[in-house]
Amino acid sequence: MAALSRKTKRYPSDLTDEEWEQIAPLMPPASPRGRKRSVDFREILNALRYLVRSGCGWEMLPVHFGPWQTVYWWFRRLMRRFLFRTIHDVCTMLDREAEGREASPTGGVIDSQSIKAPHAETRGYDAGKKIVGRKRHIAVDTDGRLLMVHLTPADISDSAGAQMILDAIRKRWPWVKQLFADGAYDRAMLMDKAAFLDFSVEVIRRSAGAKGFEVLPRRWVVERTFGWMTRWRRLVRDYEQRVDVSEAMIHIAVGSLMLRRNAHP
Known part of the structure; x- marks a missing residue:
């Protein structure tokens, strides 16, 4: 970590040269018409990673990143281009290949996490x-x-939420066949939809005599993923009004983790 921190420019969340080299080709090209682009995409991504990692507000971004209004404008534009999701998915596939596995997985684990969202447009209890x-x-x-x-x-x-997840998985990760879940997902409508989409859902249950905390096979990995996410302070709560902005923040955080693993194995 000490050697890695020397490669960052100012903050631990900054992109290193190796990380930027991997994702620079994914940046949108400049328009051949109009005024020449003056913004540095590396600095925009540094600002967004700082924002999500530290949990600060837009107006509290350090002045090193330039005007926060510029960072916010480019964040909304890049979000509409699904850039953060693309970076995350590419880094995920590269990380799987580095581990000697196929780029697209065949098995997965599903779960949910309820989190406070004080400023959300629509909330539930x-x-x-x-x-x-x-x-x-x-x-x-x-x-x-x-x-x-x-x-x-x-x-x-x-x-009900898992039914929406199944549709999205089939489109983006077509080779996934086996899914693991807990007892809350053992519902007839979900199982029928999983069978229709050619998924096999295995429910992992706690042992009958278990008391207190118990590590369940295949189930603990998704809890660890939630732990990775909440290390980024912007994700401890859901501070965003819009759902798409909140999803982009998650992809920035987890994509940064995958990118750092790829660039600094």
């Missing part, structure tokens, strides 16, 4: 967790790499 906010429905591969995230109000059940 999760009676089980006693939380007013949003629910993050995610799917990860068997090593914990994020494959899909879908946000709903917290009062949406796990099984």
